[in-house]
Amino acid sequence: MSSSLATVERTPPRALRWPRPLAFDASVGLHLCAGAAAWALPGAELWALGTVAFNHAVLTAAGLLPRSALLGPNLRRLPEAGWTGGGAGASAPAPPGRVALTFDDGPDPEVTPQVLDQLDAAGARATFFCIADRARRHAALTREIVARGHNVQNHSSSHRHHFSLLGPRGFEREIGRAQALVADLTGVAPHCFRAPAGLRNPLLDPVLHRLDLHLVSWTRRGFDTADGHAPRVLARLLRDLASRDILLLHDGHARRGASGRPVVLEVLPALLERLRAAGLATTTLSEAVPRRAAGSVA
Numbered sequence: 689m690s691s692s693l694a695t696v697e698r699t700p701p702r703a704l705r706w707p708r709p710l711a712f713d714a715s716v717g718l719h720l721c722a723g724a725a726a727w728a729l730p731g732a733e734l735w736a737l738g739t740v741a742f743n744h745a746v747l748t749a750a751g752l753l754p755r756s757a758l759l760g761p762n763l764r765r766l767p768e769a770g771w772t773g774g775g776a777g778a779s780a781p782a783p784p785g786r787v788a789l790t791f792d793d794g795p796d797p798e799v800t801p802q803v804l805d806q807l808d809a810a811g812a813r814a815t816f817f818c819i820a821d822r823a824r825r826h827a828a829l830t831r832e833i834v835a836r837g838h839n840v841q842n843h844s845s846s847h848r849h850h851f852s853l854l855g856p857r858g859f860e861r862e863i864g865r866a867q868a869l870v871a872d873l874t875g876v877a878p879h880c881f882r883a884p885a886g887l888r889n890p891l892l893d894p895v896l897h898r899l900d901l902h903l904v905s906w907t908r909r910g911f912d913t914a915d916g917h918a919p920r921v922l923a924r925l926l927r928d929l930a931s932r933d934i935l936l937l938h939d940g941h942a943r944r945g946a947s948g949r950p951v952v953l954e955v956l957p958a959l960l961e962r963l964r965a966a967g968l969a970t971t972t973l974s975e976a977v978p979r980r981a982a983g984s985v986a
Protein backbone atom coordinates (compact mmCIF):
# COMPACT_ATOMS: atom_id res chain seq x y z
CA MET A 689 0.00 0.00 0.00
CA SER A 690 1.44 3.39 -0.93
CA SER A 691 2.43 5.89 1.71
CA SER A 692 0.18 8.50 0.06
CA LEU A 693 -2.85 6.24 0.55
CA ALA A 694 -1.89 5.71 4.17
CA THR A 695 -1.69 9.48 4.55
CA VAL A 696 -5.16 9.98 3.08
CA GLU A 697 -6.69 7.31 5.26
CA ARG A 698 -5.07 8.66 8.42
CA THR A 699 -6.88 11.97 8.08
CA PRO A 700 -6.91 13.55 11.57
CA PRO A 701 -10.21 13.07 13.35
CA ARG A 702 -12.72 15.90 13.33
CA ALA A 703 -13.36 17.81 16.55
CA LEU A 704 -17.06 16.99 16.88
CA ARG A 705 -18.65 17.49 20.27
CA TRP A 706 -18.60 14.35 22.41
CA PRO A 707 -22.18 13.08 22.81
CA ARG A 708 -22.15 12.47 26.54
CA PRO A 709 -23.79 9.19 27.62
CA LEU A 710 -26.82 9.60 29.88
CA ALA A 711 -24.86 7.90 32.68
CA PHE A 712 -22.27 10.69 32.56
CA ASP A 713 -24.82 13.49 33.01
CA ALA A 714 -26.66 11.50 35.67
CA SER A 715 -23.41 10.94 37.59
CA VAL A 716 -22.43 14.61 37.43
CA GLY A 717 -25.92 15.58 38.65
CA LEU A 718 -25.74 13.05 41.45
CA HIS A 719 -22.34 14.35 42.62
CA LEU A 720 -23.64 17.95 42.60
CA CYS A 721 -26.77 17.00 44.56
CA ALA A 722 -24.74 14.97 47.06
CA GLY A 723 -22.27 17.85 47.50
CA ALA A 724 -25.07 20.39 47.97
CA ALA A 725 -26.89 18.14 50.45
CA ALA A 726 -23.72 17.51 52.47
CA TRP A 727 -23.09 21.25 52.63
CA ALA A 728 -26.64 22.41 53.38
CA LEU A 729 -28.17 19.63 55.48
CA PRO A 730 -26.68 18.80 58.85
CA GLY A 731 -26.08 15.05 59.18
CA ALA A 732 -26.41 14.40 55.43
CA GLU A 733 -22.69 13.79 54.88
CA LEU A 734 -22.87 10.03 55.28
CA TRP A 735 -25.89 9.79 52.99
CA ALA A 736 -24.09 11.90 50.39
CA LEU A 737 -20.93 9.81 50.65
CA GLY A 738 -22.92 6.58 50.33
CA THR A 739 -24.73 7.90 47.25
CA VAL A 740 -21.48 8.85 45.52
CA ALA A 741 -19.92 5.49 46.41
CA PHE A 742 -22.95 3.67 44.99
CA ASN A 743 -22.70 5.73 41.80
CA HIS A 744 -19.04 4.78 41.39
CA ALA A 745 -19.86 1.13 42.04
CA VAL A 746 -22.48 1.17 39.26
CA LEU A 747 -20.06 2.79 36.78
CA THR A 748 -17.33 0.31 37.70
CA ALA A 749 -19.72 -2.62 37.25
CA ALA A 750 -20.75 -1.28 33.83
CA GLY A 751 -17.07 -1.19 32.79
CA LEU A 752 -16.67 -4.81 33.84
CA LEU A 753 -19.55 -5.90 31.59
CA PRO A 754 -18.11 -5.98 28.05
CA ARG A 755 -21.53 -5.79 26.38
CA SER A 756 -22.84 -2.92 28.50
CA ALA A 757 -23.81 0.31 26.70
CA LEU A 758 -24.14 2.39 29.89
CA LEU A 759 -20.74 4.07 29.41
CA GLY A 760 -21.24 4.92 25.72
CA PRO A 761 -22.22 3.34 22.39
CA ASN A 762 -21.21 -0.30 22.07
CA LEU A 763 -21.82 -2.39 18.96
CA ARG A 764 -22.96 -5.82 20.03
CA ARG A 765 -24.51 -6.73 16.69
CA LEU A 766 -23.99 -5.46 13.14
CA PRO A 767 -25.95 -2.25 12.59
CA GLU A 768 -29.09 -2.05 10.52
CA ALA A 769 -29.48 0.18 7.45
CA GLY A 770 -29.57 3.88 8.31
CA TRP A 771 -27.38 3.57 11.42
CA THR A 772 -24.80 6.34 11.55
CA GLY A 773 -23.13 5.66 14.89
CA GLY A 774 -22.61 9.38 15.48
CA GLY A 775 -20.99 9.89 12.08
CA ALA A 776 -21.98 12.05 9.17
CA GLY A 777 -23.17 9.37 6.77
CA ALA A 778 -25.81 6.67 7.06
CA SER A 779 -24.68 3.09 6.62
CA ALA A 780 -25.29 1.27 3.40
CA PRO A 781 -28.26 -1.10 3.55
CA ALA A 782 -27.20 -4.02 5.71
CA PRO A 783 -26.87 -7.10 3.54
CA PRO A 784 -29.37 -9.66 4.80
CA GLY A 785 -28.16 -12.90 6.28
CA ARG A 786 -24.66 -11.79 7.27
CA VAL A 787 -22.63 -12.36 10.39
CA ALA A 788 -19.20 -11.01 11.38
CA LEU A 789 -16.48 -13.38 12.52
CA THR A 790 -13.93 -11.56 14.67
CA PHE A 791 -10.56 -12.89 15.85
CA ASP A 792 -8.75 -11.21 18.74
CA ASP A 793 -5.20 -11.02 20.11
CA GLY A 794 -3.26 -11.96 16.96
CA PRO A 795 -1.52 -12.09 14.70
CA ASP A 796 0.07 -15.37 15.73
CA PRO A 797 2.66 -16.88 13.38
CA GLU A 798 1.41 -20.43 14.03
CA VAL A 799 -2.36 -19.99 14.29
CA THR A 800 -3.25 -17.03 12.08
CA PRO A 801 -2.02 -18.55 8.76
CA GLN A 802 -4.12 -21.66 9.45
CA VAL A 803 -7.16 -19.53 10.29
CA LEU A 804 -6.66 -17.69 6.99
CA ASP A 805 -6.49 -20.99 5.11
CA GLN A 806 -9.68 -22.25 6.77
CA LEU A 807 -11.47 -19.00 5.92
CA ASP A 808 -10.26 -19.20 2.31
CA ALA A 809 -11.44 -22.79 1.99
CA ALA A 810 -14.96 -21.68 2.94
CA GLY A 811 -14.86 -18.42 0.96
CA ALA A 812 -15.36 -16.55 4.23
CA ARG A 813 -14.11 -13.14 5.31
CA ALA A 814 -13.37 -11.96 8.83
CA THR A 815 -12.15 -9.13 11.00
CA PHE A 816 -8.95 -9.38 13.06
CA PHE A 817 -8.65 -7.23 16.18
CA CYS A 818 -4.86 -7.29 16.28
CA ILE A 819 -2.60 -6.25 19.14
CA ALA A 820 -0.51 -3.59 17.40
CA ASP A 821 2.82 -4.60 18.95
CA ARG A 822 2.28 -8.14 17.65
CA ALA A 823 1.21 -6.78 14.27
CA ARG A 824 4.48 -4.87 14.07
CA ARG A 825 6.50 -7.99 14.99
CA HIS A 826 4.66 -9.99 12.32
CA ALA A 827 4.30 -7.25 9.73
CA ALA A 828 4.19 -9.53 6.67
CA LEU A 829 1.46 -11.66 8.26
CA THR A 830 -0.56 -8.55 9.13
CA ARG A 831 -0.36 -7.36 5.54
CA GLU A 832 -1.33 -10.84 4.36
CA ILE A 833 -4.53 -10.69 6.44
CA VAL A 834 -5.58 -7.61 4.47
CA ALA A 835 -4.29 -8.91 1.12
CA ARG A 836 -6.49 -11.99 1.54
CA GLY A 837 -9.63 -9.86 1.84
CA HIS A 838 -9.95 -9.50 5.58
CA ASN A 839 -9.95 -6.56 7.88
CA VAL A 840 -7.56 -5.44 10.67
CA GLN A 841 -8.97 -3.37 13.54
CA ASN A 842 -7.62 -1.86 16.78
CA HIS A 843 -7.22 -4.01 19.92
CA SER A 844 -4.76 -1.62 21.64
CA SER A 845 -0.97 -1.45 21.37
CA SER A 846 0.06 -3.95 24.01
CA HIS A 847 -3.15 -5.50 25.49
CA ARG A 848 -2.23 -4.40 29.02
CA HIS A 849 -3.91 -6.30 31.84
CA HIS A 850 -4.67 -3.02 33.60
CA PHE A 851 -6.07 -1.34 30.46
CA SER A 852 -9.43 -0.68 32.17
CA LEU A 853 -7.66 1.31 34.91
CA LEU A 854 -6.02 3.78 32.50
CA GLY A 855 -6.97 7.45 32.30
CA PRO A 856 -7.52 9.57 29.18
CA ARG A 857 -3.79 9.95 28.42
CA GLY A 858 -3.14 6.25 28.86
CA PHE A 859 -6.06 5.41 26.58
CA GLU A 860 -4.82 7.91 23.99
CA ARG A 861 -1.36 6.35 24.07
CA GLU A 862 -2.49 2.72 23.87
CA ILE A 863 -5.14 3.29 21.19
CA GLY A 864 -3.59 6.15 19.21
CA ARG A 865 -0.28 4.33 18.84
CA ALA A 866 -2.10 1.22 17.63
CA GLN A 867 -3.99 3.32 15.07
CA ALA A 868 -0.74 4.67 13.66
CA LEU A 869 0.98 1.26 13.64
CA VAL A 870 -1.86 -0.53 11.85
CA ALA A 871 -2.25 2.31 9.35
CA ASP A 872 1.47 2.20 8.58
CA LEU A 873 1.43 -1.58 8.15
CA THR A 874 -1.75 -1.97 6.11
CA GLY A 875 -2.41 1.48 4.63
CA VAL A 876 -5.84 1.55 6.26
CA ALA A 877 -6.52 3.15 9.64
CA PRO A 878 -8.88 1.09 11.84
CA HIS A 879 -12.33 2.53 12.56
CA CYS A 880 -13.35 -0.01 15.21
CA PHE A 881 -11.85 -0.67 18.64
CA ARG A 882 -12.30 -3.57 21.02
CA ALA A 883 -11.05 -3.19 24.59
CA PRO A 884 -8.70 -5.87 25.98
CA ALA A 885 -10.95 -8.45 27.65
CA GLY A 886 -13.80 -6.05 26.88
CA LEU A 887 -13.07 -4.12 30.11
CA ARG A 888 -13.11 -0.31 30.28
CA ASN A 889 -14.04 2.71 32.38
CA PRO A 890 -16.11 5.90 31.82
CA LEU A 891 -13.05 7.80 30.51
CA LEU A 892 -12.70 5.60 27.41
CA ASP A 893 -15.72 6.82 25.40
CA PRO A 894 -14.54 10.44 24.89
CA VAL A 895 -11.14 9.13 23.72
CA LEU A 896 -12.78 6.79 21.18
CA HIS A 897 -14.91 9.70 20.00
CA ARG A 898 -11.85 11.90 19.47
CA LEU A 899 -10.16 9.12 17.49
CA ASP A 900 -13.30 8.42 15.41
CA LEU A 901 -13.48 4.83 16.63
CA HIS A 902 -16.54 2.70 17.29
CA LEU A 903 -16.44 0.47 20.34
CA VAL A 904 -17.28 -3.06 19.17
CA SER A 905 -17.93 -5.93 21.55
CA TRP A 906 -19.78 -9.05 20.41
CA THR A 907 -23.07 -10.92 20.31
CA ARG A 908 -21.52 -14.14 21.63
CA ARG A 909 -18.06 -15.44 22.40
CA GLY A 910 -16.68 -18.95 22.47
CA PHE A 911 -14.35 -18.50 25.47
CA ASP A 912 -11.73 -20.24 23.32
CA THR A 913 -8.83 -18.85 25.35
CA ALA A 914 -10.14 -20.58 28.47
CA ASP A 915 -11.94 -23.69 27.22
CA GLY A 916 -10.09 -26.29 25.13
CA HIS A 917 -13.22 -28.39 24.46
CA ALA A 918 -14.18 -27.66 20.85
CA PRO A 919 -17.83 -28.86 20.96
CA ARG A 920 -18.54 -26.61 23.97
CA VAL A 921 -16.88 -23.60 22.32
CA LEU A 922 -18.86 -24.22 19.12
CA ALA A 923 -22.13 -24.60 21.02
CA ARG A 924 -21.62 -21.24 22.74
CA LEU A 925 -21.05 -19.52 19.39
CA LEU A 926 -24.06 -21.14 17.74
CA ARG A 927 -26.63 -20.57 20.49
CA ASP A 928 -29.50 -18.51 18.97
CA LEU A 929 -27.40 -17.87 15.85
CA ALA A 930 -28.97 -15.10 13.75
CA SER A 931 -28.27 -12.58 11.03
CA ARG A 932 -26.16 -9.55 12.18
CA ASP A 933 -24.43 -11.53 14.94
CA ILE A 934 -20.84 -10.61 15.83
CA LEU A 935 -18.96 -13.72 16.97
CA LEU A 936 -15.72 -13.62 18.95
CA LEU A 937 -12.89 -16.13 18.62
CA HIS A 938 -9.12 -15.79 19.16
CA ASP A 939 -6.16 -16.40 16.86
CA GLY A 940 -3.87 -15.16 19.65
CA HIS A 941 -3.73 -16.62 23.18
CA ALA A 942 -5.55 -19.64 21.72
CA ARG A 943 -6.24 -22.45 24.19
CA ARG A 944 -5.17 -25.89 23.07
CA GLY A 945 -7.49 -28.87 23.13
CA ALA A 946 -6.73 -32.43 24.28
CA SER A 947 -5.02 -33.11 20.93
CA GLY A 948 -2.61 -30.22 21.55
CA ARG A 949 -4.07 -28.27 18.64
CA PRO A 950 -5.37 -24.70 19.16
CA VAL A 951 -9.09 -25.12 19.78
CA VAL A 952 -9.97 -22.31 17.36
CA LEU A 953 -8.68 -24.46 14.48
CA GLU A 954 -11.01 -27.29 15.49
CA VAL A 955 -14.00 -25.00 15.94
CA LEU A 956 -13.72 -22.77 12.86
CA PRO A 957 -14.36 -25.33 10.07
CA ALA A 958 -17.44 -26.63 11.90
CA LEU A 959 -18.65 -23.08 12.55
CA LEU A 960 -18.23 -22.12 8.89
CA GLU A 961 -20.15 -25.21 7.83
CA ARG A 962 -22.99 -24.40 10.23
CA LEU A 963 -23.14 -20.83 8.92
CA ARG A 964 -23.37 -22.16 5.36
CA ALA A 965 -26.10 -24.60 6.33
CA ALA A 966 -28.04 -21.78 8.01
CA GLY A 967 -27.81 -19.64 4.86
CA LEU A 968 -25.61 -17.04 6.58
CA ALA A 969 -22.69 -15.37 4.79
CA THR A 970 -19.78 -13.59 6.46
CA THR A 971 -18.88 -9.92 6.27
CA THR A 972 -16.14 -7.68 7.65
CA LEU A 973 -16.59 -4.69 9.95
CA SER A 974 -15.16 -2.41 7.27
CA GLU A 975 -18.10 -3.41 5.07
CA ALA A 976 -20.83 -3.54 7.67
CA VAL A 977 -19.94 -0.62 9.97
CA PRO A 978 -19.63 2.89 8.49
CA ARG A 979 -16.78 5.12 9.52
CA ARG A 980 -17.64 7.88 11.95
CA ALA A 981 -16.10 10.79 10.09
CA ALA A 982 -17.11 11.23 6.45
CA GLY A 983 -13.70 12.77 5.73
CA SER A 984 -11.77 9.60 6.56
CA VAL A 985 -13.79 7.06 4.60
CA ALA A 986 -11.46 4.51 3.10
Ligand SMILES: [Zn+2]
Binds near residue numbers: 793883884
Ligand atom coordinates in the same frame (compact mmCIF):
# COMPACT_ATOMS: atom_id res chain seq x y z
ZN1 LIG B 1 -7.90 -9.48 23.67
